[in-house]
Structure formats: structure tokens, C-alpha cells
Amino acid sequence: MLTIYGFPISSCTKRVALILHEKLVPFRLVTVGPQDFKSPEHIKRQPFGQIPVLYDDDYHLYESRAIARYINAKHADKGTPNLAPLADDHHGVGKFEMACSIEYSQFAPLVDRLMKEVIFQELRQQPVDEAVRASLKASLEAKFDVYNNILKEQDYLAGDNVSLADLFHLPECDLIVHKFDRDIIESREHVAKWWKNLSDRASWLAVKDGVQSTPSS
Amino acid sequence: MLTIYGFPISSCTKRVALILHEKLVPFRLVTVGPQDFKSPEHIKRQPFGQIPVLYDDDYHLYESRAIARYINAKHADKGTPNLAPLADDHHGVGKFEMACSIEYSQFAPLVDRLMKEVIFQELRQQPVDEAVRASLKASLEAKFDVYNNILKEQDYLAGDNVSLADLFHLPECDLIVHKFDRDIIESREHVAKWWKNLSDRASWLAVKDGVQSTPSS
Numbered sequence: 502m503l504t505i506y507g508f509p510i511s512s513c514t515k516r517v518a519l520i521l522h523e524k525l526v527p528f529r530l531v532t533v534g535p536q537d538f539k540s541p542e543h544i545k546r547q548p549f550g551q552i553p554v555l556y557d558d559d560y561h562l563y564e565s566r567a568i569a570r571y572i573n574a575k576h577a578d579k580g581t582p583n584l585a586p587l588a589d590d591h592h593g594v595g596k597f598e599m600a601c602s603i604e605y606s607q608f609a610p611l612v613d614r615l616m617k618e619v620i621f622q623e624l625r626q627q628p629v630d631e632a633v634r635a636s637l638k639a640s641l642e643a644k645f646d647v648y649n650n651i652l653k654e655q656d657y658l659a660g661d662n663v664s665l666a667d668l669f670h671l672p673e674c675d676l677i678v679h680k681f682d683r684d685i686i687e688s689r690e691h692v693a694k695w696w697k698n699l700s701d702r703a704s705w706l707a708v709k710d711g712v713q714s715t716p717s718s
Numbered sequence: 719m720l721t722i723y724g725f726p727i728s729s730c731t732k733r734v735a736l737i738l739h740e741k742l743v744p745f746r747l748v749t750v751g752p753q754d755f756k757s758p759e760h761i762k763r764q765p766f767g768q769i770p771v772l773y774d775d776d777y778h779l780y781e782s783r784a785i786a787r788y789i790n791a792k793h794a795d796k797g798t799p800n801l802a803p804l805a806d807d808h809h810g811v812g813k814f815e816m817a818c819s820i821e822y823s824q825f826a827p828l829v830d831r832l833m834k835e836v837i838f839q840e841l842r843q844q845p846v847d848e849a850v851r852a853s854l855k856a857s858l859e860a861k862f863d864v865y866n867n868i869l870k871e872q873d874y875l876a877g878d879n880v881s882l883a884d885l886f887h888l889p890e891c892d893l894i895v896h897k898f899d900r901d902i903i904e905s906r907e908h909v910a911k912w913w914k915n916l917s918d919r920a921s922w923l924a925v926k927d928g929v930q931s932t933p934s935s
Contacts, residue, residue: 549864571808591788599779599781601784602784606822613827647766
């Protein structure tokens with residue numbers, strides 16, 4: 502049985518659990534809350550003091566996208582097929598890696614700022630700098646204008662099939678839709694269709710309100 | 719002949735050229751300067767208005783790390799071998815992806831802030847916020863403390879062999895050493911040795927002062 506150390510409502514914990522559900526791999530969630538991220542016990546698991554962490558028997562890994570890629574490689578024959586191209590499909594590998602890198606470089610830093618400067622501020626009932634809010638909205642809109650053009654030509658970011666690159670966006674897009682401004686996504690025809698296709702997936706429905714251990718585990 | 723659209727002293731252009739040198743793949747550099755990043759002509763190549771961009775005949779790709787992974791996959795039999803593990807080495811894939819993700823999530827955002835808030839300010843002879851400088855230094859030191867512990871156990875970030883994950887750091891570490899504070903890297907025994915091994919590579923010596931088309935091209 503795989504064990505994930507994480508926090509049920511964290512985006513990165515959801516990213517890993519989502520892929521485990523896609524690949525039909527059961528897992529046990531051990532909750533590590535924000536107050537314990539920097540504890541000596543957790544630093545032994547994750548030296549940067551973050552979540553999630555995977556243990557697969559003696560094998561140990563952190564960084565959510567890396568865990569997802571490991572799960573996908575190891576369980577290639579289970580669940581949703583072809584979430585990443587085969588290594589000898591060089592053009593496919595390039596397009597897939599480009600889509601993964603766009604998520605990481607264009608999109609994740611903005612969502613990180615959104616979390617710190619808007620969502621957490623609102624949770625703490627602290628004032629949000631309206632200039633920051635407007636600037637973040639404008640930046641996200643500019644990125645999604647490009648996404649909309651990409652998704653006009655193909656159903657998913659790496660081509661016509663869903664891949665890890667699309668799924669990696671799900672926790673982040675969910676924050677934008679439910680905690681910031683749903684129009685950024687829903688007003689753009691092709692982005693809206695992509696988001697609906699992704700957010701209707703059984704894997705996402707299983708984790709979106711909080712990750713739990715797989716029922717069988 | 720491969721064509722790279724980029725800017726000779728940009729970190730991301732250097733990242734791609736470095737891997738092309740490692741894999742002994744000749745290329746032609748077409749310079750696109752900062753004044754042209756958002757031009758209509760360049761937006762057709764890179765819709766986010768950034769560099770570098772690769773053209774390999776009709777095939778077209780952007781995002782430096784994705785280009786590097788494509789080059790490595792397509793030219794597996796050339797130049798430095800084993801810059802990424804084979805797909806069926808699941809444990810190797812996981813450790814490699816973890817190292818790549820650490821570079822992207824822990825390290826690149828700090829270097830991005832360093833560029834914007836310190837290096838560019840100094841280039842423009844604008845004042846640098848000393849609190850920002852100190853906070854960036856402390857954050858980089860904390861990350862390199864973890865790197866030092868990792869590199870105490872193994873020579874490179876994904877194991878005992880050099881990989882793309884190490885090479886991806888080269889342009890960023892060069893900025894830290896030459897434009898910010900070399901002690902952050904050089905005062906940490908295992909990080910210093912890792913940096914020396916990487917920065918002595920012929921591939922880096924060929925691109926560090928500015929990328930040029932391969933002599934034969």
C-alpha cells in the first residue's frame with residue numbers, strides 16, 4: 502500500500518491523489534497539517550518542509566509532479582492510458598514536456614501569488630491590495646488568452662488526448678474558479694470546455710473537496 | 719540544421735544551448751532581442767512572447783526545459799549518455815523528476831526574483847531594496863543548505879551521474895555566483911564541489927559568455 506503524507510485540502514496533495522485515482526492505485530493518506538510542515542519528524546521526510554511525500558515500501562519521493570510522473574511510469578498498464586507519451590515518440594515527448602513546462606513556468610507562479618496575496622489574506626480576514634488583485638487578474642487573463650488559442654486547435658494542452666499536463670492544472674484552476682474569479686476561465690470558449698471536461702472527471706470529483714485514503718485501504 | 723531563436727546572454731537560451739553542446743548537436747542561433755519579444759512576428763513563434771524557441775524542420779517547440787528534454791530524447795545516442803533515466807527505470811525516473819521539480823519549484827522562482835529585484839535594478843543603476851536583498855539571500859541559503867545535505871550523499875541531484883536536472887541549474891547558479899553572492903554556493907562544501915564539476919564542463923564553457931551558432935553551422 503502506498504502512503505501519502507499530505508494535507509487533505511492542499512493543491513499539491515490533491516494533484517498527487519488525482520493521479521492515483523486516474524491510475525486506480527489505492528493509497529493511504531497520513532495527514533500532516535501546516536503546523537507540522539517544519540517539524541523535525543517531517544523534515545526527515547521532506548527536507549524543504551513541504552507536502553506531499555510518497556512512500557512506496559522503502560522508496561521515498563517528494564514534489565507533487567514528480568510523484569505523479571513516477572506513479573504514471575510505474576502503473577502504465579492501469580487506469581487511464583497514455584497520460585504521457587512513450588519515450589520513442591520524440592515529437593510527442595516535446596509537446597508534452599512543453600505543456601508541462603507551461604503549467605510550471607507560466608501558470609503556477611501566478612497561482613502561488615494568488616494564494617499568498619489574495620486567498621490567504623481573505624481567509625485571515627485581512628485586507629487585499631486591490632492593485633495586486635487587478636494585476637493578478639490581468640496576468641491570468643493574458644495567460645488564458647494564449648491557452649484559449651492553443652485549445653482552439655486541440656482538445657488538450659499536449660494534443661487531442663488528456664495528459665498529466667492538463668491534470669496538473671486542476672487544483673490551480675479550481676482555486677481560480679471557486680476562490681477568485683470564475684469568469685477568467687468560463688468566459689473563454691475553449692478554456693471553458695477544457696475545464697469542464699477536466700473537472701467532470703471521476704478522479705477530480707473524488708478529491709476536490711479533500712483527499713481521503715482510498716476506501717479499500 | 720536546428721534553429722534556436724533566442725538572446726545570447728539569456729539564461730533560458732543558455733540552458734538550451736548547453737544541452738545542444740552536451741549532445742553534440744549543431745545549431746544556428748537567430749538573435750531575438752528584448753525589444754522584439756512581444757512583436758507580432760515573435761508571438762507567432764512563442765505566443766507568451768518569450769525566448770527561446772526551437773525549430774527542427776517543421777517541428778516547433780518552446781520552453782527551455784522542454785526543448786532540452788526533446789533534444790535529449792531525440793539524440794539519445796549522441797554526446798553525453800544517460801542525461802535522463804530510461805522509462806522502465808521507475809525508481810530512477812522518480813528521483814530524476816524530483817530533482818527536476820526541485821529546480822523548478824524551489825530554485826527558479828527565487829532566481830526569477832533575484833533577476834527582477836536585484837540584478838536588473840543594478841543594471842539600470844536603480845536602487846535595490848536592501849530588505850529584499852537580505853530576504854532573497856536568506857531564502858537561497860536555506861535552499862542550498864538542503865542541497866548541501868543531498869549532495870553529501872550523492873555527487874549529483876538525481877544520483878551519482880550528471881543529469882538534465884543538474885545542468886538546468888547552471889545558468890541560474892552562474893547568476894548567483896557572478897552577479898549576487900558567490901559565498902552562497904562556494905561556502906557550502908558539497909554544493910561548491912557540485913558547482914565546480916558542472917561549471918568546468920566544456921558545454922558550459924562554450925555558452926557561458928554568450929550563445930553563438932555552432933562553428934560548423
